Amino acid sequence: MGHTQIWWIRRDIRLQDNQTLDAARQNADFLIPLFIIEPELMQQAAPKRRDFILAALADLDRQLRDLGSRLIVRQGPAQQALQALSTQLGEISLFAHEDYSPFARQRDLNVSQFFPIHHPEGVTLRHPSAILKDDGNPYTVFTPYKNKWYESPIPTPADCLPAPNSLPPLPQGLDAGQLPEAQASEHFPATSDEAQSRLQTFADDGIQRYQSLRDRMDLDGTSRLSPYLRFGLISIREAFVEAQIAYHQSKTTKQRSEIRTWMDELVWREFYTAILYHFPNVMRGAFREKYQNIQWRNAPDDLQAWQDGKTGYPFVDACMRQLAHTGWMHNRGRMIAASFLTKDLLINWQEGEAWFMANLVDGDPAANNGGWQWSAGTGTDAAPYFRIFNPVLQGQKYDPEGDYIAHWVPELKHLPVKFRHEPWKIDPAEAKKYGFKYGSDYPKQIVDHKFARQRTLKAYSEAKDSFFENQEG
DNA sequence: AGGTTTTTGAA
DNA sequence: TCAAAAACC
Numbered sequence: 240m241g242h243t244q245i246w247w248i249r250r251d252i253r254l255q256d257n258q259t260l261d262a263a264r265q266n267a268d269f270l271i272p273l274f275i276i277e278p279e280l281m282q283q284a285a286p287k288r289r290d291f292i293l294a295a296l297a298d299l300d301r302q303l304r305d306l307g308s309r310l311i312v313r314q315g316p317a318q319q320a321l322q323a324l325s326t327q328l329g330e331i332s333l334f335a336h337e338d339y340s341p342f343a344r345q346r347d348l349n350v351s352q353f354f355p356i357h358h359p360e361g362v363t364l365r366h367p368s369a370i371l372k373d374d375g376n377p378y379t380v381f382t383p384y385k386n387k388w389y390e391s392p393i394p395t396p397a398d399c400l401p402a403p404n405s406l407p408p409l410p411q412g413l414d415a416g417q418l419p420e421a422q423a424s425e426h427f428p429a430t431s432d433e434a435q436s437r438l439q440t441f442a443d444d445g446i447q448r449y450q451s452l453r454d455r456m457d458l459d460g461t462s463r464l465s466p467y468l469r470f471g472l473i474s475i476r477e478a479f480v481e482a483q484i485a486y487h488q489s490k491t492t493k494q495r496s497e498i499r500t501w502m503d504e505l506v507w508r509e510f511y512t513a514i515l516y517h518f519p520n521v522m523r524g525a526f527r528e529k530y531q532n533i534q535w536r537n538a539p540d541d542l543q544a545w546q547d548g549k550t551g552y553p554f555v556d557a558c559m560r561q562l563a564h565t566g567w568m569h570n571r572g573r574m575i576a577a578s579f580l581t582k583d584l585l586i587n588w589q590e591g592e593a594w595f596m597a598n599l600v601d602g603d604p605a606a607n608n609g610g611w612q613w614s615a616g617t618g619t620d621a622a623p624y625f626r627i628f629n630p631v632l633q634g635q636k637y638d639p640e641g642d643y644i645a646h647w648v649p650e651l652k653h654l655p656v657k658f659r660h661e662p663w664k665i666d667p668a669e670a671k672k673y674g675f676k677y678g679s680d681y682p683k684q685i686v687d688h689k690f691a692r693q694r695t696l697k698a699y700s701e702a703k704d705s706f707f708e709n710q711e712g
Numbered sequence: 713a714g715g716t717t718t719t720t721g722a723a
Numbered sequence: 724t725c726a727a728a729a730a731c732c
Binding site: 454570571574578613614622623625626627628629632633689692 | 713714715716
């Protein structure tokens with residue numbers, strides 16, 4: 240009987256540049272590429288996210304078969320699945336990349352009581368504990384974190400691990416298990432080829448205009464790589480390496496700045512991963528205590544209208560419908576939708592955080608929580624609470640022709656640009672010309688922005704004042 | 713990674 | 724009188 244090693248696949252669904260696979264196949268007589276379908280995945284993950292993972296695994300299975308292996312699937316909980324394998328196979332060695340979310344850490348702690356886990360890195364480029372202030376404490380402000388982060392070198396292509404061209408065999412007589420059927424996404428095909436092609440296309444071209452175009456909702460200015468990074472169809476190292484190549488090839492300061500802006504976004508990903516790692520309580524409430532007791536409104540109908548994309552604010556509704564339909568939302572859209580829920584509707588950001596996790600194909604607890612707390616003004620390095628987006632001005636600025644609105648809110652697409660942004664301003668007689676009736680073809684505003692703005696400034700300032708009063712008393 | 717109101721200073 | 728800048732939220 241030889242030595243069996245398990246590559247426990249989590250968010251590293253790839254063969255290339257995979258430190259965990261690389262470690263697991265060394266000195267292995269048998270290698271099991273294992274995915275454990277944990278109850279949390281099937282019950283709690285957004286359907287589109289679950290489908291993305293399952294489709295990516297099916298694609299990985301095809302690649303593994305080309306190498307004479309195949310994907311082995313088990314039902315969770317993880318510890319039971321591993322116990323069963325160990326009973327069947329005898330001694331096993333377990334390799335799984337270190338993951339940093341509270342759920343993953345607790346699970347790995349439980350499992351490691353029974354099976355020691357070899358824990359290569361790879362989810363981030365720098366370990367959350369690798370970037371600390373000189374006094375040893377974690378950063379809570381992005382800019383100094385970023386400066387420290389960039390002090391270490393960015394990897395080069397030579398640092399990336401090639402996909403193996405052979406793998407140790409599977410043990411005899413092992414049941415492969417079965418992946419549930421997944422619905423394929425037309426917007427995010429979950430294959431390795433698609434991931435590589437998106438990265439290459441973006442690194443060759445779009446990255447050079449990223450800074451200039453990234454906020455335009457009507458253009459394809461972003462990489463749309465988030466789900467592929469989320470589940471490791473490409474590695475974060477590959478992403479940085481490709482960006483760094485483009486950076487070194489660029490001729491002008493302007494071009495370098497465009498590229499650097501994209502790299503900074505990847506550093507935000509590392510930053511929020513580190514924040515959740517060091518401050519797991521952010522999952523339960525405001526990072527900044529003085530905003531823990533904001534008097535949020537309990538307004539289920541307003542929440543529902545926001546979720547359905549029927550707030551009567553076309554830009555917000557377009558964002559929310561894009562999310563529901565594709566499982567993805569533009570980053571600026573996320574900020575605007577979040578500002579609207581928290582500042583215009585004065586609904587607890589945790590409602591929005593949950594809705595995004597229930598719908599996003601790229602939903603990641605660290606990035607999602609960080610983004611929501613930033614938007615709500617309750618987080619580390621957050622937007623100041625008085626920074627309240629005006630949903631109309633944002634639309635006019637970042638969707639100047641109203642094309643994005645027209646696509647996702649088609650009931651407005653026959654209106655002139657001005658009225659796509661402000662359908663309430665159209666004269667009923669003129670509306671008739673376009674076969675449009677405000678209030679029935681498209682909902683009326685569920686809240687007046689100007690009024691809502693004052694309400695929110697008051698609520699935040701009261702929360703802050705009462706916090707400081709309680710502190711003194 | 714903003715918006716709104718007030719002030720300023722050049723027509 | 725108006726647009727840009729500054730101040731404030």
